[in-house]
Amino acid sequence: MPYRCTIQNFTYVFNSLKSLLAKASPYRSGDALAGICAVDYKERVAAQMALADVPLQTFLNEAVIPYEEDEVTRLIIDEHNAAAFEHINSFTVGELRDWLLSDNANMQTLTLIADALTPEMVAAVSKLMRNQDLILVAQKCEVVTQFRNTIGFKGRLSTRLQPNHPTDDAKGIAASMIDGLLNANGDAVIGINPATDNPATVQRLLHLIDEFIHQFNIPTQSCVLTHVTTTLQLIKQHAPVDLVFQSIGGTEKTNKSFGINLSMLQEAREAALSLQRGTVGNNHVMYFETGQGSALSANAHNGADQQTIEARAYAVAKKFKPFLVNSVVGFIGPEYLYDGKQIIRAALEDHFCGKLLGLPMGVDICYTNHAEADQDDMDNLLTLLGVAGCNFIMGIPGADDIMLNYQSTSFHDALYARKVLNKKPAPEFEAWLIQNGLTDKAGNLLPVNASHLLLKGMKE
Amino acid sequence: MIVKKEHITVHEWQSLKAFTAARIALGRTGVAIPLKEVLNFKMAHAFARDAVHTLLDEEKLIHDLQVFQLPVFNLQSKAIDRNEYLQRPDWGRILNEQSFIEIQQAKGNYDIAFVIADGLSATAINKHAVPILQLIIPQLQQQLKIAPLIIAQQARVGIGDEIGYLINTKLIVVLIGERPGLSSFDSMGAYITYAPTIGLTDESRNCISNIRPEGLTYDMAAQKMIYLIQQSLQLKLSGVELKDESSTDNIKHPESLNFQDAVE
Numbered sequence: 001m002p003y004r005c006t007i008q009n010f011t012y013v014f015n016s017l018k019s020l021l022a023k024a025s026p027y028r029s030g031d032a033l034a035g036i037c038a039v040d041y042k043e044r045v046a047a048q049m050a051l052a053d054v055p056l057q058t059f060l061n062e063a064v065i066p067y068e069e070d071e072v073t074r075l076i077i078d079e080h081n082a083a084a085f086e087h088i089n090s091f092t093v094g095e096l097r098d099w100l101l102s103d104n105a106n107m108q109t110l111t112l113i114a115d116a117l118t119p120e121m122v123a124a125v126s127k128l129m130r131n132q133d134l135i136l137v138a139q140k141c142e143v144v145t146q147f148r149n150t151i152g153f154k155g156r157l158s159t160r161l162q163p164n165h166p167t168d169d170a171k172g173i174a175a176s177m178i179d180g181l182l183n184a185n186g187d188a189v190i191g192i193n194p195a196t197d198n199p200a201t202v203q204r205l206l207h208l209i210d211e212f213i214h215q216f217n218i219p220t221q222s223c224v225l226t227h228v229t230t231t232l233q234l235i236k237q238h239a240p241v242d243l244v245f246q247s248i249g250g251t252e253k254t255n256k257s258f259g260i261n262l263s264m265l266q267e268a269r270e271a272a273l274s275l276q277r278g279t280v281g282n283n284h285v286m287y288f289e290t291g292q293g294s295a296l297s298a299n300a301h302n303g304a305d306q307q308t309i310e311a312r313a314y315a316v317a318k319k320f321k322p323f324l325v326n327s328v329v330g331f332i333g334p335e336y337l338y339d340g341k342q343i344i345r346a347a348l349e350d351h352f353c354g355k356l357l358g359l360p361m362g363v364d365i366c367y368t369n370h371a372e373a374d375q376d377d378m379d380n381l382l383t384l385l386g387v388a389g390c391n392f393i394m395g396i397p398g399a400d401d402i403m404l405n406y407q408s409t410s411f412h413d414a415l416y417a418r419k420v421l422n423k424k425p426a427p428e429f430e431a432w433l434i435q436n437g438l439t440d441k442a443g444n445l446l447p448v449n450a451s452h453l454l455l456k457g458m459k460e
Numbered sequence: 461m462i463v464k465k466e467h468i469t470v471h472e473w474q475s476l477k478a479f480t481a482a483r484i485a486l487g488r489t490g491v492a493i494p495l496k497e498v499l500n501f502k503m504a505h506a507f508a509r510d511a512v513h514t515l516l517d518e519e520k521l522i523h524d525l526q527v528f529q530l531p532v533f534n535l536q537s538k539a540i541d542r543n544e545y546l547q548r549p550d551w552g553r554i555l556n557e558q559s560f561i562e563i564q565q566a567k568g569n570y571d572i573a574f575v576i577a578d579g580l581s582a583t584a585i586n587k588h589a590v591p592i593l594q595l596i597i598p599q600l601q602q603q604l605k606i607a608p609l610i611i612a613q614q615a616r617v618g619i620g621d622e623i624g625y626l627i628n629t630k631l632i633v634v635l636i637g638e639r640p641g642l643s644s645f646d647s648m649g650a651y652i653t654y655a656p657t658i659g660l661t662d663e664s665r666n667c668i669s670n671i672r673p674e675g676l677t678y679d680m681a682a683q684k685m686i687y688l689i690q691q692s693l694q695l696k697l698s699g700v701e702l703k704d705e706s707s708t709d710n711i712k713h714p715e716s717l718n719f720q721d722a723v724e
Binding site: 173407445 | 469471472473475477479480481483485486493497504509511512546550641642643645
C-alpha cells in the first residue's frame with residue numbers, strides 16, 4: 001500500500017512501509033550504501049510526516065519482511081501480545097511519540113506495553129524522535145536482570161570488563177582483569193573475546209575467570225565470547241559456563257550468516273539454565289551482541305533500513321530472556337556509521353528501542369580508526385547514555401582493545417560517568433568493593449597497595 | 461589554598477605491565493587518566509588516523525618497482541577520494557573507466573599477478589610492499605609467467621578479482637594496507653585468490669595478515685606466501701579448502717568480529 005505526503009503541491013509517494021521507514025530514517029552511510037535512504041532532506045521529512053500518520057495497527061498487517069520467508073518475522077508476529085496492544089491500538093506512530101513523552105507514560109505503563117509493541121513500531125517511532133526524546137523515554141524504563149548480582153536498577157551503571165589479549169595469554173588476560181577490578185569495573189560480566197574459536201582455548205579461559213571469581217568471591221559472572229555451538233559443546237563437557245554468548249541479527253538470513261537459528265539459541269539457553277550457576281537469579285543466562293549494519297554486511301537486509309533491522313534483532317534477543325544485550329555500535333565501520341554524529345544517534349536509537357521492548361541494554365561506545373570519530377565523541381555518547389540510564393558499558397584498559405584493534409571506553413571512563421551522574425555499580429558488587437577496601441561507601445576509589453589480596457597471585 | 465603536586469595516584473601494580481601490552485596501571489588523578497597517558501593514546505590514534513589518510517607514494521613506488529623489469533600499471537578504483545572510499549566499499553572493488561581501458565593493454569595469459577593496493581593504510585604499502593616483492597618475485601621468475609605489476613589506488617581486496625579476470629591470470633596476489641590499530645598503523649595484508657573473477661567472497665581467498673617487522677616479519681611472510689602460491693597453483697584452488705600447513709598459528713577471526721573486515 002502506498003503512503004503519501006503532500007508539501008506545497010508536490011506529493012511524495014512511498015510504495016511500502018519498508019520504503020517509508022527507510023526514507024524516514026535519519027541519514028547514515030549504511031542506508032546510502034544500500035541505496036534505500038531519502039534522496040534529500042525534504043524527502044526525509046516528508047517520509048517522517050507520512051510515517052507519523054500511520055496507525056500502529058498497520059504494522060500488524062504489513063510485514064517489512066514477509067512472514068513466510070523469515071523466522072524472525074514469524075517470531076515477532078506470533079509473540080505479539082494482542083491484549084496488551086488494546087491499550088495503544090488506536091494510536092498512530094506520531095501519537096505514540098507524543099504519548100511516550102507525556103507524563104502518562106511511566107515505568108509501570110511502559111512495562112505494560114513492552115509486549116504490545118513490535119520492533120518495527122519501535123523503530124518507526126524512534127525515527128520521529130530527537131536525541132533528547134530518545135534519552136527521556138529510555139530513562140523512564142527500568143529493566144533489571146539477575147545472575148550473581150543485579151544489573152539495571154536506576155542509579156546504577158555497570159561495566160563489562162573486557163580483558164582481551166592478542167594471543168589469549170592467561171597472564172596477560174589476568175593482568176587486565178585485575179587492573180579492571182581494582183578500578184571498580186566488571187560488575188556486568190567479565191567477558192573475553194578470544195583470539196581463536198578453538199574449544200580447548202575457550203575452555204581454558206572459562207576456567208581462568210571462574211577460578212578467579214571463586215577465589216575472591218566476586219559477585220559477577222563470566223563469559224567467553226565464542227560461537228554458541230562451541231559453548232554448547234563445552235557445557236556438555238562440564239566447562240564452567242555462566243553466560244552463553246552469541247551475535248544475533250534481525251533477519252533469518254543474517255542469523256544464518258552467523259551460523260545460527262532460533263532453535264539453536266533455545267537449546268543453548270536450556271543447557272545453560274540446567275547448570276544453575278546463578279546465585280541471586282537463574283533465569284537470565286544469555287549475552288547477545290548486535291549492531292546496525294550487520295545485515296547489510298551479510299547481504300541479508302531484504303531492502304530494509306539498518307535501524308529497523310537492528311530493532312528486529314531485539315525481538316530475537318527478547319525471546320531468550322537475556323542477562324545482557326550489547327549494541328556494539330561503532331565497531332562495524334564508517335560505511336555503515338560514518339562519523340561521531342551517526343554513531344551517537346545510532347547508539348541512542350538502539351538503547352531506546354531495546355529498553356522500550358524490555359531488554360537489559362548496554363552499549364559498546366566505540367569506533368574504529370577509519371571512522372571520523374575520536375575519544376571526544378565517545379565522551380559525549382557516554383554522558384548521553386549515562387543520562388538515558390544505559391545498563392552497562394565496556395571497561396577496557398585505557399579504552400584500547402589490543403586484540404580487536406578498536407577503541408571503546410576505559411575503566412576510568414566508567415568512573416567518570418558514575419561520578420558526574422551520581423551512579424553506583426551493581427549493589428552486590430558495590431558491597432564487595434567496599435569489603436575489599438577498593439572503594440569507600442560514597443563510591444570513591446581508595447588507594448591500593450602492592451600487598452592487596454587481588455595482586456598476590458601475580459608476583460613473578 | 462595550598463596547591464599540592466601529589467594529586468596523581470600512581471597505581472601500585474606496575475609489575476603487571478610485564479604481562480600485557482594493554483594500557484593497564486595508568487594511575488589516576490581524581491578518576492581521570494593522567495595527562496601523560498592521555499597524550500600517549502592521542503599520539504597512537506594520530507598515527508592510525510594519518511595512516512588512513514596517507515596517499516600512496518606513487519613516484520617512489522613506480523621507481524622502486526623497476527628493479528623487477530616488469531611493466532608497471534598505475535590504476536584507480538571508482539572511488540575518487542578517501543571520503544568516497546570509506547563510504548563506498550563497493551566502489552573500491554571496481555576500476556574506474558579510464559583504468560578499465562588502460563588495463564586492456566596488460567591482457568595476456570599469466571600464472572600470477574601482483575596488485576599493490578593502498579587499502580586502509582597506504583603507509584603500510586609505502587613501507588613493506590617492495591621489500592616483500594623482492595623476496596618473492598625472484599624466486600618465481602624462473603618457473604612462472606608473471607603479469608605486469610599493478611598499483612591500485614583507493615582500492616579494496618576485491619579489486620583484484622576484476623583485474624585478475626581482465627588480464628587473464630591463474631592466480632592473483634593483492635598486497636594491501638590493513639585497518640590501522642593503535643599499536644599497528646602500518647600492517648600489510650596479502651590476499652591470494654585462484655581463478656579470480658568478479659563477485660568472489662572471502663571464503664575464496666587465503667589471507668596472510670599483520671605483515672610488518674614487529675608482527676609477521678618479511679622472511680616469514682614471504683615463506684608463507686610462496687608456500688600458498690605453489691600449493692594454490694598445484695591444487696588449482698584457494699580459500700577455505702587450501703590450508704596453510706606452513707604455519708603454526710591457527711588464529712582465526714574471532715567470533716565477535718562477525719562483520720566483514722574493513723578492507724575487503
